[in-house]
Amino acid sequence: MALAERVQSRREGSPWTGLWAVVAKEMADHLTSARMRILEFLILLTAGGTVYVAMQQIRSAGISEQFVYLRLFTLAQDPLPALVGFLVFLVPLIAIALGFDAVNGEFNRKTLSRILSQPIYRDALLMGKFLAGLFTLALVFTAIWLLIFGMGMIGLGVAPGSEDVGRLLWFLLATVFYGGIWLALAQMFSVVFRQPATAALASIAVWLFFTVFWEILAGLLAQALHPIQFGLAQEILGQAQLQMTLERFSPNTLYAESMVALLNPTVRSLGLVLPSQLQGAILGTPLPLSQSLLLIWPHLTGLIAVTILIFALSYVLFQRQEIRA
Amino acid sequence: MRDVIVTRDLTKRYGNFTAVDNLNLTVRQGEVFGLLGPNGAGKTTTILMILGLTEPTSGQIEVLGYDPTRQPLTVKSRVGYLPDQVGFYDELTALENLHYIARLNGLNGKNADTRLQAALEKVGLQAVAHKRVGTFSRGMRQRLGVAEVLLKQPEIIIMDEPTQGLDPEGAREFLQLVQSLKEEGITILLSSHLLHQVQAICDRVGLFNRGRMELVGTVDELARKVLGRAYRVIVEVDEITPELTETLKAVPGAVDVHPLEGNRLAVEAAGEIRHEVAQAIVQSGRRLLGLYMEAQNLDEIYAHYFKEVEHGAR
Ligand SMILES: Nc1ncnc2c1ncn2[C@@H]1O[C@H](COP(=O)(O)OP(=O)(O)O)[C@@H](O)[C@H]1O
Numbered sequence: 001m002a003l004a005e006r007v008q009s010r011r012e013g014s015p016w017t018g019l020w021a022v023v024a025k026e027m028a029d030h031l032t033s034a035r036m037r038i039l040e041f042l043i044l045l046t047a048g049g050t051v052y053v054a055m056q057q058i059r060s061a062g063i064s065e066q067f068v069y070l071r072l073f074t075l076a077q078d079p080l081p082a083l084v085g086f087l088v089f090l091v092p093l094i095a096i097a098l099g100f101d102a103v104n105g106e107f108n109r110k111t112l113s114r115i116l117s118q119p120i121y122r123d124a125l126l127m128g129k130f131l132a133g134l135f136t137l138a139l140v141f142t143a144i145w146l147l148i149f150g151m152g153m154i155g156l157g158v159a160p161g162s163e164d165v166g167r168l169l170w171f172l173l174a175t176v177f178y179g180g181i182w183l184a185l186a187q188m189f190s191v192v193f194r195q196p197a198t199a200a201l202a203s204i205a206v207w208l209f210f211t212v213f214w215e216i217l218a219g220l221l222a223q224a225l226h227p228i229q230f231g232l233a234q235e236i237l238g239q240a241q242l243q244m245t246l247e248r249f250s251p252n253t254l255y256a257e258s259m260v261a262l263l264n265p266t267v268r269s270l271g272l273v274l275p276s277q278l279q280g281a282i283l284g285t286p287l288p289l290s291q292s293l294l295l296i297w298p299h300l301t302g303l304i305a306v307t308i309l310i311f312a313l314s315y316v317l318f319q320r321q322e323i324r325a
Numbered sequence: 326m327r328d329v330i331v332t333r334d335l336t337k338r339y340g341n342f343t344a345v346d347n348l349n350l351t352v353r354q355g356e357v358f359g360l361l362g363p364n365g366a367g368k369t370t371t372i373l374m375i376l377g378l379t380e381p382t383s384g385q386i387e388v389l390g391y392d393p394t395r396q397p398l399t400v401k402s403r404v405g406y407l408p409d410q411v412g413f414y415d416e417l418t419a420l421e422n423l424h425y426i427a428r429l430n431g432l433n434g435k436n437a438d439t440r441l442q443a444a445l446e447k448v449g450l451q452a453v454a455h456k457r458v459g460t461f462s463r464g465m466r467q468r469l470g471v472a473e474v475l476l477k478q479p480e481i482i483i484m485d486e487p488t489q490g491l492d493p494e495g496a497r498e499f500l501q502l503v504q505s506l507k508e509e510g511i512t513i514l515l516s517s518h519l520l521h522q523v524q525a526i527c528d529r530v531g532l533f534n535r536g537r538m539e540l541v542g543t544v545d546e547l548a549r550k551v552l553g554r555a556y557r558v559i560v561e562v563d564e565i566t567p568e569l570t571e572t573l574k575a576v577p578g579a580v581d582v583h584p585l586e587g588n589r590l591a592v593e594a595a596g597e598i599r600h601e602v603a604q605a606i607v608q609s610g611r612r613l614l615g616l617y618m619e620a621q622n623l624d625e626i627y628a629h630y631f632k633e634v635e636h637g638a639r
């Protein structure tokens with residue numbers, strides 16, 4: 001952010017002048033756009049379907065444990081994956097859809113020079129668009145969460161426990177942060193590429209890379225950097241640990257692990273578990289929420305840090321850009 | 326008269342290419358200043374630097390006493406800008422588009438509404454205020470652009486190629502609108518590559534070529550400086566004789582006389598000599614069939630001047 005600071009310290013006036021005007025306009029755009037209707041329909045269908053199936057299973061199996069609401073998110077029945085399985089795809093998709101034409105769209109409509117000739121800084125436009133996307137994500141997923149709670153209350157006939165609600169709220173937060181990364185990425189590509197289609201494609205390429213290839217690559221990298229020469233347990237362990245560290249560079253891994261820790265209270269540790277670490281632990285007893293949160297704290301901060309990093313990069317790129325058509 | 330825009334040795338380079346080269350421009354309060362030159366001359370670059378939308382490579386700018394590179398918000402809240410390509414959000418109505426701009430300018434509530442209505446009225450678009458901008462013609466968009474600029478009640482309006490893409494009638498109407506803004510005391514800086522179209526409304530013009538502006542002044546001043554004449558009197562007579570040509574050349578103030586097609590002659594002059602020309606024709610015994618004075622044509626001045634510059638450079 002050195003460049004950003006230098007630019008700002010030389011300039012008079014708040015960089016956030018006009019920010020909320022931008023946020024309001026962009027959110028109104030998002031919420032009324034046809035694109036959003038399609039996505040809302042898609043996610044409603046997914047949530048409705050998976051939660052319904054999960055509910056059937058809960059009823060037929062007669063599950064009546066403490067964390068039954070968490071099960072609504074995680075229970076799958078072939079061939080339908082659980083809701084959480086869908087979220088890993090849907091969240092990036094929606095986030096990318098909200099951001100890929102943020103800046104180049106203004107440019108192509110020839111509105112950019114008009115907007116930037118108003119008494120605002122470019123900061124306000126970029127940040128406003130990001131926040132509007134993030135708030136829209138939050139709004140949509142909050143609505144879905146509420147819908148699921150509603151379905152649960154009607155279908156299961158029990159109210160969610162406070163632990164359920166707490167865990168699901170944190171999961172909601174993690175989901176929005178996870179979306180934030182893809183939103184920031186799509187927005188960055190919308191600064192870099194003049195064509196919205198190119199920006200969308202680039203964002204999807206990055207997402208595919210982390211979804212499909214990163215795990216394989218992390219495995220290969222770990223093998224190359226930490227080869228097993230003598231077959232010692234230490235070596236095997238070291239390699240596995242390296243692979244996991246590498247995998248955690250993927251936002252998908254960070255999100256998936258947060259999801260596991262939050263929705264499965266019995267998970268006591270993420271990643272490799274050594275027998276020595278389990279000594280004294282009573283397997284199967286759920287962790288309190290605060291302990292689970294401690295487990296994923298690095299993950300959440302990681303998600304936010306990456307978002308900020310990508311946003312800062314797009315900020316620098318945008319500052320340098322010529323705005324003329 | 327106060328100088329509202331002043332640039333000193335303003336320069337913009339893109340790599341090795343100099344788009345604007347040591348520009349010294351002064352625009353005075355209340356005037357219409359025309360920045361004229363062919364495509365690629367550096368007009369848009371100059372305008373963007375004046376608004377603080379592009380960083381100058383070197384040199385200084387003062388707009389209403391503020392520095393647009395350091396105080397862009399102040400400058401942009403007092404200076405309206407109509408870009409060369411005016412785009413709106415097509416799916417929103419005219420009013421909604423203006424509303425957004427009003428909010429970006431910190432205008433809210435009743436104050437904003439009054440200004441919105443006044444601006445739409447000024448440009449004659451109140452009837453279509455609730456129509457989506459997607460249905461607007463190029464001319465209507467241009468006027469909506471002016472309405473948007475008027476929202477902030479600017480002291481200066483900068484227009485980049487405002488008549489481009491308008492049909493002759495539309496361009497004429499638009500220039501009338503510009504004239505009426507000037508009468509309200511707003512200083513106007515406009516750029517154009519169509520010299521003849523805007524010369525009529527410009528108090529002063531600056532001729533721009535390849536990033537340099539070497540000629541500034543009223544059209545008459547430039548004509549005198551470049552062509553050696555400010556007026557051209559065209560006369561039609563029954564017959565052109567060598568004596569008549571000699572007589573006309575001898576009229577005080579006449580610079581040159583040359584025949585045109587038909588029985589017409591052009592008398593180039595440094596001053597207003599219509600009366601003297603008429604007298605000379607009648608006294609020489611010829612019949613005067615017609616006489617009129619041609620306004621100066623910037624295109625001619627421009628072509629002439631830059632031909633000279635190029636010759637000089639060689
Ligand atoms: N971002 C840029 N990079 C390189 N050259 C540019 C850039 N923007 C403009 N130019 C060049 O600068 C010159 C002046 O452009 P411009 O100010 O748009 O001219 P005008 O508005 O008078 O037609 C042109 O030759 C143009 O090609």
Ligand SMILES: [Mg+2]
Nearest residue numbers: 368369409485
């Ligand atoms: Mg131009």
